[in-house]
Amino acid sequence: MSHLSHCPAFHSIRRIPLAVALILTVALLGQYAGAQDTPLISGGIGFFSNTNGGNTTYLPVLSPVLAAPIGPHLLVESRATILETFFPKGGGRIGYTSAPFLGIDYLQGDFLVSPHLTVVAGEFLTPFGTYNERLTPIWIGNFEDGPLIFGLGTMNTAMGVGGMLRGSAVSTPKYSIDYAAYFSARSTNQQFNAQRSSGGQASIYFPATGLEVGASYGRRLQNAQQNFSGFLVWWEPIDSPFRFRSEFAHGEHSQGYWIETDYRLSHFGGPTSTIGRLEPVFRVQQTFRNSPDATDSLPSADTQRADFGLDYHFAHEVRIDSSYSRQFSSTGNRNVWQTGIVYRFLFPTWKGK
Numbered sequence: 365m366s367h368l369s370h371c372p373a374f375h376s377i378r379r380i381p382l383a384v385a386l387i388l389t390v391a392l393l394g395q396y397a398g399a400q401d402t403p404l405i406s407g408g409i410g411f412f413s414n415t416n417g418g419n420t421t422y423l424p425v426l427s428p429v430l431a432a433p434i435g436p437h438l439l440v441e442s443r444a445t446i447l448e449t450f451f452p453k454g455g456g457r458i459g460y461t462s463a464p465f466l467g468i469d470y471l472q473g474d475f476l477v478s479p480h481l482t483v484v485a486g487e488f489l490t491p492f493g494t495y496n497e498r499l500t501p502i503w504i505g506n507f508e509d510g511p512l513i514f515g516l517g518t519m520n521t522a523m524g525v526g527g528m529l530r531g532s533a534v535s536t537p538k539y540s541i542d543y544a545a546y547f548s549a550r551s552t553n554q555q556f557n558a559q560r561s562s563g564g565q566a567s568i569y570f571p572a573t574g575l576e577v578g579a580s581y582g583r584r585l586q587n588a589q590q591n592f593s594g595f596l597v598w599w600e601p602i603d604s605p606f607r608f609r610s611e612f613a614h615g616e617h618s619q620g621y622w623i624e625t626d627y628r629l630s631h632f633g634g635p636t637s638t639i640g641r642l643e644p645v646f647r648v649q650q651t652f653r654n655s656p657d658a659t660d661s662l663p664s665a666d667t668q669r670a671d672f673g674l675d676y677h678f679a680h681e682v683r684i685d686s687s688y689s690r691q692f693s694s695t696g697n698r699n700v701w702q703t704g705i706v707y708r709f710l711f712p713t714w715k716g717k
Contacts, residue, residue: 438475544566
């Protein structure tokens with residue numbers, strides 16, 4: 365399963381004239397924003413290939429991000445996904461077919477009430493665990509594949525439509541405590557699809573060691589109501605290229621974990637040397653099936669998987685990703701080969717003062 369299959373926009377087809385919408389939004393905001401509050405367009409453009417069980421899929425993708433401040437207290441932000449999937453025709457037929465896709469990942473307004481509280485309204489990424497909010501952008505995640513447990517706690521749509529409170533409850537030189545709490549209404553709108561749910565998360569971060577520990581809770585409030593819980597441990601030592609990320613999630617029908625480490629070889633000649641641009645990556649993950657459930661998107665049987673990756677960082681925000689994965693399950697073992705190239709961009713919509 366592609367990393368982009370875990371992109372929130374992938375869970376519903378929402379074909380809208382996005383480019384036109386973004387242009388109109390930026391133009392409208394420009395009438396009310398001062399020159400010092402210049403909206404920014406950032407994001408990434410990439411080309412990925414995924415060979416799973418001998419079948420290869422190709423995905424060119426564009427993922428723009430809009431951040432438009434309106435005065436000192438209001439920020440409008442959005443991310444979209446535009447892609448074309450090329451996959452084998454199947455059924456013994458030779459050649460490829462394609463399917464276009466265009467959708468909004470999130471579209472929200474952030475009102476900065478105080479240094480400790482931000483009120484969010486609109487369509488937002490579900491704040492459960494870490495992957496959904498932090499690692500889904502194609503220019504950030506080390507692997508094209510998302511973790512197998514992604515569906516637990518994110519309600520499969522990976523987004524909510526409603527309101528959220530978040531911020532830093534406590535911030536000192538020794539530690540800081542962050543929180544997020546949300547409520548999502550049920551929405552069957554083709555452009556903004558979400559389930560009725562609530563939940564949140566909290567974490568404590570120690571800046572001296574780069575250690576973060578947190579916990580998440582979510583509850584689906586429609587159809588078969590379920591509770592989800594999880595916890596995370598991230599360790600990114602200060603002045604070190606080593607990173608450790610891990611997460612565990614539990615639902616009523618399944619549970620699992622993933623652990624990921626990476627180490628950029630920047631100590632060997634510096635980050636711009638030939639070797640210093642290399643970044644080996646490793647991830648191990650397991651899922652456990654307690655009982656059948658077609659709504660959590662996890663494998664139907666206990667599954668173990670090891671992912672080995674090697675990323676190469678070129679100048680000017682260009683990165684090449686490559687990985688090999690071996691998956692073991694009673695439903696069948698398989699190999700997954702993935703490659704990709706990503707370019708990250710950032711520019712203002714107009715010249716500010």
